[in-house]
Amino acid sequence: MRVLGHLVPYFKRYPAKLASGIACIALAVTAGLFGPIIVGRAVDSFVEQASSATLFRYGLLLVVVTAVQGVFSFGQRLILVSLSRDIEYDIRNDYFEHLEALPLSYYQRNYTGDLMARATNDLQAVRMLCGPAIMYATSTLLTASGALFFMIGIHWRLTLLSLAAMPLVAVTTQVFGQRIHVLFDKVQEQFSSLSTKVQESLSGARVVRAHAREASEVEAFERTNAEYVRRSKKLIRWTTAFHPLLQLLVGLGFVAVLWFGGTLVWRGEISVGEFVSFNFFLSKLVWPMIAIGWVINLVQRGTASLGRIRRVLETEPEIIDLSPGSADAIVGALGMSQLSFRYPGSDESVLADVELELGAGETLGIVGRTGSGKSTLLSLIPRLLDPPSDRVFVDGRDVRFLSLASLREAIGVVPQEAFLFSTSVAANIALGKQGADPEAVARAADLAGLATDLESFPKGLDTLVGERGLTLSGGQKQRVALARALVRDPRILLLDDCLSAVDADTEERILRNLRRVFVGRTVVVVSHRISAVRQADQIIALDRGRVVERGSHADLMKLDGAYADLARRQQLEEELAAV
Ligand SMILES: Nc1ncnc2c1ncn2[C@@H]1O[C@H](COP(=O)(O)OP(=O)(O)O)[C@@H](O)[C@H]1O
Ligand SMILES: [Mg+2]
Structure with missing residues (x-):
């Protein structure tokens, strides 16, 4: 859980969004709590022979309250989901920047596919943690405490009874949550293996073809893929069993309320309207109970993923610049x-x-x-x-x-x-020096002995190379790499x-x-x-x-x-x- 602290600096960059998002949640929840009260009052006024004017007033009030709730729910989603995208963007940039700083040896020890899975799947889980998880946790907490406050106001013993199933809910959530957490980690791990497998097969496509290993590559992929599905299905079994079980426990609460609450109305201890309000409030608690399970799930996934991303971010670049920022004129001995x-x-x-x-x-x-x-x-x-x-x-x-x-x-x-990027020959050479002008690029290409080759290329220096363009021979690639070094005039x-x-x-x-x-x-x-x-x-x-x-x-x-x-x-x- 301590890993969550690493998100704080990211949230701190968007104080206005965070504050207005939370404010929207609070307002939406507050408006939502008026609903059961209004309905209860309306019912009581029927019992006392209400006029159609009163009915209209209550109806109108309910519409207004619901509209207000709707507007703020909309705002809350809009603001907090966009906030989670901002944070995702920031983390992805930090991640990439850090990868660029890591030494070559890091890439020899870690799989590219795995590093990519962290930037995609794991980052998405972290985004869910920053947006939906926080949004639902806050709104759930506020709704639950508001509903409880009013329920206790109506009849505290009835409230206690209706919550009798709560400890069971907590235990179920704990047991399932733990299990789901572990299973999710395993799914994620397997996804990394799958990414690695795909990435290697595609990068090594030439080798695979040359050795006629397509069939065995496909077979190996299918094995890895099947294991991914197997683990995912196991996770699904647990997550899908979780929700109905919760609903069953919640249903038991309703049965108890119907029985005991009915008696209370019968005895005149609470009004019919209060009984109706109470049931509405109780049903408002159902969603929080389910949402809590879901939120816990999201938080656990998110923290696991954040941990995986942090492990990369916390890898110290081994090669440390001991004189950062200073400029040393180098002669060359x-x-x-x-x-x-x-x-x-x-x-x-x-x-x-x-x-x-x-x-x-x-x-x-x-x-x-x-x-x-x-x-x-x-x-x-x-x-x-x-x-x-x-x-x-x-x-x-x-x-x-x-x-x-x-x-x-x-x-x-x-x-x-020589490694060439999928861009033009010129851009590949210009990579050697920031802001290299076209003449310098052409000169470097010339010095590297590329002149005759360039004449045969469809667009000369602007010819695209790599996956989407012309495939260069080994010797041509080497000369482009040579030009890349020459262009910086080292x-x-x-x-x-x-x-x-x-x-x-x-x-x-x-x-x-x-x-x-x-x-x-x-x-x-x-x-x-x-x-x-x-x-x-x-x-x-x-x-x-x-x-x-x-x-x-x-x-x-x-x-x-x-x-x-x-x-x-x-x-x-x-x-x-x-x-
Ligand atoms: N990343 C590495 N980790 C461990 N050993 C390595 C690594 N790279 C190269 N070596 C080993 O270092 C030795 C020298 O390699 P290298 O410098 O590439 O030789 P050369 O360029 O002369 O062919 C080899 O025995 C090689 O196996
Ligand atoms: Mg060598």
Whole structure:
């Protein structure tokens, strides 16, 4: 229940809506309470031989009261439901903003589908909690206390009798509420699994088709879906049994009132009109009794869902900006000293004692087998992964103490796995820099070696790519990602085997083009091709996280170690390919 406190700040943003909404509830309830009194008076006036004028007066009064009640009920719904939408909007924004701040590792540990389910299903349950639940709880509470007040005024012993079933109602609500809560959690959990399943099948559609796994995917989906239905049905059995049971208990109250109340009228202790009023008030209590069960249900669902959303919101972004807001001018010298790294939760060192000294404007080449730690090494520089303190330096300063925004702004990273959004090529490139102008985008595309490809695209740079547009080849995607990094004119450029999907000749040509861009920038080129790194000022060969060879191309060839071996092998392959 403590989790509910987290909603307070959201409500505080809308004091006027909250206050006027509650005021509407109070007015609607008050107007509603006049109904039974008026009817009771009317009945009594009949007994005393009323005129048709009196009847008309009571009738008119009843119409007015009902109209007032209607107007305020309308207002209450309008205001409070809109308030719940406002809060839903705010929470959804906070949720998304927080997701954007979470580190990459978070997404490796959590399923996308699950994160999406929290933003949809769970958020809806929270909205129901903020709107309907609060609305019905307040109106129920006010109606119940008002009705009880008048009922006690008519005859307190009759009131007690009519409420005899109340403890039973409370117990039933408690038992069912608890059970429904647990079942709802299980339904929600399964819905997350279902979302994850769908999301993965759709994202992996290519793989599924390529391996002809459609049937087994469908089967797995059906299993997950069936489990969701099974759990939902179990929940339905409990919720549907709940309401009739409550109504039965309420009905017992009416029987008792009819019997004892009738006797009281007979004995002249209460008037017929009062007896009628009493019954009307009692029937006003029926809805609150049922509504309470429903409200408890909504509150329990809402708190469970809010808890699930909070768990994401309370995940601290592991990578913390220690100099927020400040701007650091970055020149581009890179340094690493005794850098060892292991992934959180793993006890295997991915990097061990890496030493590096690279002057601003120099180029470093990194070669090494898959899994030797090249990508990890690069990720530590812009703090996509957080390095240990005092191990990674830019301009001689620990990267952990540079402002995160300045650091990342100064670095252009081109990953091996290029991800393009479903928008135009130009927009994908412009993503690299806020407010990039079209000329800069075109220039970056040109430098990345996209010129000829763009000519063949139907609308050049404005061609849509991705799910709704043109499907680019792996090499084209990589070059768009390269252009995205170039457009920001970064001081430090990190290329993580980013041309692996283009053939050696094209890579050669693009790199030749890029050498102009490299001038005056610090560049790290990771490649599995010697031709891509041979021009670098410094080359390191990584093996299982250790630097095993270091020097210029000429040095390393002379050393005649792993690097020279790789170079000879690739030379041979090239010659064979040329034949
Ligand atoms: N998120 C991760 N969690 C745990 N281990 C990882 C993670 N990413 C990579 N690794 C491991 O770190 C090692 C180096 O990976 P990586 O830096 O990607 O190598 P490379 O880029 O040279 O192929 C590999 O053994 C890989 O399994
Ligand atoms: Mg890699």
